[in-house]
Amino acid sequence: MASLDERLEDALRASGRRSTTQRRLILEVLAEGSLHLDASELHARVRERDPSISLATVYRTLAVLKELGLVEEHRLGQDHGLYEAIHDEPHYHFTCLRCGKVIEFDTPLVELIEQELAEREGIGVTRTHLLVSGYCAECRAATH
Amino acid sequence: MASLDERLEDALRASGRRSTTQRRLILEVLAEGSLHLDASELHARVRERDPSISLATVYRTLAVLKELGLVEEHRLGQDHGLYEAIHDEPHYHFTCLRCGKVIEFDTPLVELIEQELAEREGIGVTRTHLLVSGYCAECRAATH
DNA sequence: TTACCTGCAAAGGGTTTGCACTTTG
DNA sequence: CAAAGTGCAAACCCTTTGCAGGTAA
Numbered sequence A, B: 001m002a003s004l005d006e007r008l009e010d011a012l013r014a015s016g017r018r019s020t021t022q023r024r025l026i027l028e029v030l031a032e033g034s035l036h037l038d039a040s041e042l043h044a045r046v047r048e049r050d051p052s053i054s055l056a057t058v059y060r061t062l063a064v065l066k067e068l069g070l071v072e073e074h075r076l077g078q079d080h081g082l083y084e085a086i087h088d089e090p091h092y093h094f095t096c097l098r099c100g101k102v103i104e105f106d107t108p109l110v111e112l113i114e115q116e117l118a119e120r121e122g123i124g125v126t127r128t129h130l131l132v133s134g135y136c137a138e139c140r141a142a143t144h
Numbered sequence C: 001t002t003a004c005c006t007g008c009a010a011a012g013g014g015t016t017t018g019c020a021c022t023t024t025g
Numbered sequence D: 001c002a003a004a005g006t007g008c009a010a011a012c013c014c015t016t017t018g019c020a021g022g023t024a025a
Helices: A004-014 A021-032 A039-049 A054-069 A109-121 A135-140 B004-014 B021-031 B041-047 B055-067 B111-123 B138-144
Strands: A071-074 A082-085 A092-096 A102-105 A124-135 B071-074 B082-085 B092-096 B102-105 B124-135
Touching: A004 A021, A021 A039, A021 A054, A021 A082, A039 A054, A054 A071, A054 B021, A092 B111, A102 B111, A109 A124, A109 B102, A109 B111, A109 B124, A124 B111, A135 B071, B004 B021, B021 B082, B041 B055, B055 B071
Parallel strands: A092 A124, B092 B124
Antiparallel strands: A071 A082, A092 A102, A124 B124, B071 B082, B092 B102
16 A cells, blocks of 8 residues: 555545645654544644644644545544544454553454344445453553 | 343442432433433433433433443544443444444354453453444445 | 635533532431 | 532533635645
8 A cells, every 4th residue: 555645645636635744744643653642642743843733733634634534533432532544454442441541453353243244234334443441451450 | 130220229329329310310211212312412301301400410410320330422433422221232333324324233253352352461341332334235225 | 826724712512510509318 | 417419600621613824736
């Protein structure tokens, strides 16, 4: 697959939008940053490289990137959005109900579930989200 | 399993909380309502039977009910919470991206995924959400 | 040049909270 | 009664938007 940056340029052009310093920088930070950033943390990191970028631009850019399919927004039990650049492979999440830690994982069983469901219901599957909640190893230990 | 109402009484007693008209009514409405209500719609329905109940109480009660494990909050791509009384069996959702239709289903494979994950990461699983998106049979036919 | 984009600050909308009053146990 | 719960309204926090000035194409 093409690099995120190339995909950004292509998608912007295709949708008649402009390539700006802010949009490139925001996607760049998102792509290299830790897996799930919220808007204000993303804003803070972006500001380390360009202090003039506003939070409003971060939100507006995130909306564009989501629309272009380059970024995905999760609300994993949180009360606010977490953003993540989309990688090649689908992946699923575990979140700790106590400390909020997120563990990503993948499993072929989801595809199996999709197949069974598609066959039984005659549907076409586009995407599947799997969210497991519970307590991580540290928090389990802490509450004993 | 005991009725929701009995479970409510038990859980409230066990946690040293009081049983109030508001709490009973809110859970009752939630239990009979459509699958996913947001806080203000829930408030509206509750008010049909007791107009004096405030939105603040709805939110406070929802927090209690969640803590007691009687109600579950979803944020399936929405920007605000949707609430649902927890029934006996876990169930998963398919939603049609075109018409919004929801199909509920169940599968033992989710449990398998939970076991694998718990073993590998040392976590304790409380609950798992599975959301499949795509196009239902009718909408697939309609777009051909 | 001219849309599109950005920064700023103010507005929005869902959710939470301080306070005085009410109700449960 | 004492403590927990409620209603009201204001506060909160994340997110969106109007506007005037900037910038890509």
